[in-house]
Amino acid sequence: MANNILDERQCSISGVDQKGRGVACEKESVSGAVSQRACVYCGARVVLNPITDAYHIVHGPIGCASYTWDIRGSLTSGSETYRNSYSTDLRETDIVFGGAGKLTKAIDELAEKASPKLIFVYATCIVGVIGDDIEAVCRSAEERHGIRVVPVKAPGFSGTKTQGYKLACDAIMQLMLPHSGQPKQFGVNILGDYNLAGEMWIIKGYLEAIGIPVISTIAGDSSYGKLIRAPGAALNLVQCAGSSEYLAERMDGELGIPYIKVSFFGVEDTVASILRVADALGDPVLSANARDFAAKRTAEAMPFIEKYRPKLEGKRAAIFVGGGYKAISLIRQFNELGMKTVVVGTQTGKKDEYETIGALADKDTVILDDANPAELEQFMLEKHADILVGGVKERPLAYKLGIPFCDHNHERKHPLAGFEGIENFISEINLSINSPVWGYVRGCEEIG
Amino acid sequence: MSENLVNLNVNPCKMCMPMGAATALYGIRGCMSILHGSQGCATYIRRHMATHFNEPIDIASSSLTEQGTVFGGEANLLKGISNLIKLYRPEVIGVCTTCLAETIGEDVGAIIGKFHEQNPGLDVKIIRVASPGYGGTQNEGFFAALRAVAGQVEPDREPNGKINIVTPMVSPADMRWLKAFLGGMGLDAIFLPDLSDNLDGVTEKTYQRLKTGGTSLGEISKMAGAKLTVEFSEHAKPDESPAVFLHETYGVPFVRLPLPMGVRGMDSFVEVLRRHGGTVSHDLIKERGRYLDAMVDGHKYCAKARAAVFGDPDFVTAAVRLCCENGIVPVIAATGSVCPTLKAAVREEMDACAEISFVENTRILEDCDFDAIEKYCAELGVNLLIGSSDSRRISRKLGIPLIRCAFPIHDHVGGQRVRTLGFEGSLNILDQAANAMLDRTEARFRGDLYDRFYKGDAAFGEEGIG
Numbered sequence A: 001m002a003n004n005i006l007d008e009r010q011c012s013i014s015g016v017d018q019k020g021r022g023v024a025c026e027k028e029s030v031s032g033a034v035s036q037r038a039c040v041y042c043g044a045r046v047v048l049n050p051i052t053d054a055y056h057i058v059h060g061p062i063g064c065a066s067y068t069w070d071i072r073g074s075l076t077s078g079s080e081t082y083r084n085s086y087s088t089d090l091r092e093t094d095i096v097f098g099g100a101g102k103l104t105k106a107i108d109e110l111a112e113k114a115s116p117k118l119i120f121v122y123a124t125c126i127v128g129v130i131g132d133d134i135e136a137v138c139r140s141a142e143e144r145h146g147i148r149v150v151p152v153k154a155p156g157f158s159g160t161k162t163q164g165y166k167l168a169c170d171a172i173m174q175l176m177l178p179h180s181g182q183p184k185q186f187g188v189n190i191l192g193d194y195n196l197a198g199e200m201w202i203i204k205g206y207l208e209a210i211g212i213p214v215i216s217t218i219a220g221d222s223s224y225g226k227l228i229r230a231p232g233a234a235l236n237l238v239q240c241a242g243s244s245e246y247l248a249e250r251m252d253g254e255l256g257i258p259y260i261k262v263s264f265f266g267v268e269d270t271v272a273s274i275l276r277v278a279d280a281l282g283d284p285v286l287s288a289n290a291r292d293f294a295a296k297r298t299a300e301a302m303p304f305i306e307k308y309r310p311k312l313e314g315k316r317a318a319i320f321v322g323g324g325y326k327a328i329s330l331i332r333q334f335n336e337l338g339m340k341t342v343v344v345g346t347q348t349g350k351k352d353e354y355e356t357i358g359a360l361a362d363k364d365t366v367i368l369d370d371a372n373p374a375e376l377e378q379f380m381l382e383k384h385a386d387i388l389v390g391g392v393k394e395r396p397l398a399y400k401l402g403i404p405f406c407d408h409n410h411e412r413k414h415p416l417a418g419f420e421g422i423e424n425f426i427s428e429i430n431l432s433i434n435s436p437v438w439g440y441v442r443g444c445e446e447i448g
Numbered sequence B: 001m002s003e004n005l006v007n008l009n010v011n012p013c014k015m016c017m018p019m020g021a022a023t024a025l026y027g028i029r030g031c032m033s034i035l036h037g038s039q040g041c042a043t044y045i046r047r048h049m050a051t052h053f054n055e056p057i058d059i060a061s062s063s064l065t066e067q068g069t070v071f072g073g074e075a076n077l078l079k080g081i082s083n084l085i086k087l088y089r090p091e092v093i094g095v096c097t098t099c100l101a102e103t104i105g106e107d108v109g110a111i112i113g114k115f116h117e118q119n120p121g122l123d124v125k126i127i128r129v130a131s132p133g134y135g136g137t138q139n140e141g142f143f144a145a146l147r148a149v150a151g152q153v154e155p156d157r158e159p160n161g162k163i164n165i166v167t168p169m170v171s172p173a174d175m176r177w178l179k180a181f182l183g184g185m186g187l188d189a190i191f192l193p194d195l196s197d198n199l200d201g202v203t204e205k206t207y208q209r210l211k212t213g214g215t216s217l218g219e220i221s222k223m224a225g226a227k228l229t230v231e232f233s234e235h236a237k238p239d240e241s242p243a244v245f246l247h248e249t250y251g252v253p254f255v256r257l258p259l260p261m262g263v264r265g266m267d268s269f270v271e272v273l274r275r276h277g278g279t280v281s282h283d284l285i286k287e288r289g290r291y292l293d294a295m296v297d298g299h300k301y302c303a304k305a306r307a308a309v310f311g312d313p314d315f316v317t318a319a320v321r322l323c324c325e326n327g328i329v330p331v332i333a334a335t336g337s338v339c340p341t342l343k344a345a346v347r348e349e350m351d352a353c354a355e356i357s358f359v360e361n362t363r364i365l366e367d368c369d370f371d372a373i374e375k376y377c378a379e380l381g382v383n384l385l386i387g388s389s390d391s392r393r394i395s396r397k398l399g400i401p402l403i404r405c406a407f408p409i410h411d412h413v414g415g416q417r418v419r420t421l422g423f424e425g426s427l428n429i430l431d432q433a434a435n436a437m438l439d440r441t442e443a444r445f446r447g448d449l450y451d452r453f454y455k456g457d458a459a460f461g462e463e464g465i466g
């Protein structure tokens, strides 16, 4: 019989009574454990990808570009450039003789034919090893063409996805800093929302309805022109803290923009966030507007929730998502539905997030960082999960185990944030949990 | 590379070697793969495969860190292999290199040797595959893995009268067909690889983390004593080809055939099998007859099609021939692989087919991207796409129907069940092509003809008689 939990993994799993304390996290993955995590490059790409008019050049062999080509559901109101894949497609000879020349030519050609305003150059694993000086290449290209060419040195081996988030935030700072002198305006930036299925638009709509202008968004439906407006905002709202809290901190320190953390998943978090944003701006009129808005939308949402609750109450949920903030919101969302979270894990959650998770979850909830398929399998079965909320790779595993599934990933095509998202979320949970297929599947060996 | 931007690959028509290698290894019984490199490659490849096959895909990584990259990844790989064994209890482990491992010059053979030394008596066969992503596409990686498996098992040269069947990446459903087909001809065959169960699994009461299908190493060792190897590839280079290896090393005769698609593809396959003791059943004769019947039924609609065919070289070659047999003019034959032999394989018949309808311009592209394919689709008036779902945006943008029949299919379910081989598989493509043309005509002809010929009704004035 195969073992389900490797010794090195024990410390990243917290079972009964430990309440999330002591879940070892923010570590590199264990070799051979079949981690669900991607890499540094992936983290950087997640954050920068939604900048719609940027040319994202992946400097390296083709795979890294190929596997990340147009896989995300970030929507645009402008350019479609970001949906294309550009790669220097390094070959054997480039590995031997270096790829910097090819990269230079590629940028020159792009600058000439496509008149870009902004190019990101991602260095993937082997570029770090063969020693291409991409910083020098980018710097001289900026001078030659008078456009921004920003290097993102993101070799996969240089850390985890979290390191990639950081690199992306640094790249964004590089773009914003030259525009730090602009006059302050009343309004906020939305950080850490990638406009998946239009979610940023939904949130922006709420803020504007209350009377709060949105100056810039990072990086959902952003563009070079929109991005450099960000230093003028009065407040930053940080949605996905895992990826963007670092940026918020830098903007606070260097641009003098304070930030608050928000989340727009589920009624509780959405309402709390709306109120906190308004309060943070210190205008009683806005706070009153926010309260009215939240009350009205909550009242509108309740009949829907009440209608579905009887079909979901008492069911057990397992959660495995990218970051901690999402997991926290999901636990609350399940609570709102009368569901119990029995397993909760993230790819790259942080220490304080795991503590919050521990405080929210039940005593016997299994909490785990950087889980692998074997662990997910064991705990979902052991805890009799009725549904898994997760990413693309987890879906077929859930299905094979006979467990319904809710897609909470970057590829989805329907919003899960805000009041609109609540309805989508609940109806997706219902249609998977209560699908007739399970009745047949569970009797799968009863033929003849 | 792109034709608009010659120094960039824009929208790749390929993936990388370790993906192909890991896919091929899924066709070996009891096998798990570990990619020697950093974490991302394995995860991306798993995601890419999972959305096509709709199966849990578990591929390990040695998860190299900065340290490992600088000082060598031996410790990581050793640890990775033992962890993989603890979690999955595999009988076989494929260690596939990535760009990183090859670039830092890892001696994987020596590391495996060390592993065995440290773990004497452990019953697991470890196979090493050199698959740097920069060395080729998934197609080359697939063959590299097959060649490595064939070369690294203990041969059993005892003549066994079996036939070896070596395939490039084909769907699990096609693989099931192939197995049944050989059985139907009364032949005993060894399949390298056999993806049929492992990448298109069943729902069972108890989930098996280590998949239970595939060809066992015991069977594979018998390939050395087979009476013939049939290898469905015209493009794999001799040093990538398991058939050539088995011939040169163990004297197993071989034929290399195109994938069994279309009449000629099927006929040449059946002929080879017949010569080697296969019997042609009444059912097969009828099936062939039905296929011919269908060709006639569809030929006038197919003749309207101007197709772009893209994917791995052997798929493209076979699909182009199927098109030509049916009067579908393949105006673009394209592969993302570096494949100098593609031109010779399809040029002549593409020209002959084009000539019937006075189509003057056709393109054969190797080492190309979707940017180039898109450009020529627009220029050459393509009205049918045959290949993977990576062309879905071209399909939308240019309004061209797409027959999804090659890896990867990410926007539909059922990638694992796509049929392209045999008469039935061929018919699947053929019917879709004919129907796409019928739909196109149906959607347009009333409006087109109205616009073109209806000039109002002069006798009754502008409004007509209402």
Ligand code: SF4
Pocket: A061, A062, A063, A064, A065, A124, A125, A126, B016, B017, B018, B037, B040, B041, B044, B097, B098, B099, B100, B132, B133, B134
């Ligand atoms: S191209 Fe190389 S580095 Fe990129 S995913 Fe493939 S193996 Fe990994």
Ligand code: SF4
Pocket: A039, A040, A041, A042, A063, A064, A123, A124, A125, A126, A154, A155, A156, A157, B038, B039, B040, B041, B042, B044, B099
């Ligand atoms: S090569 Fe490196 S950067 Fe590219 S996918 Fe693999 S780990 Fe990530």
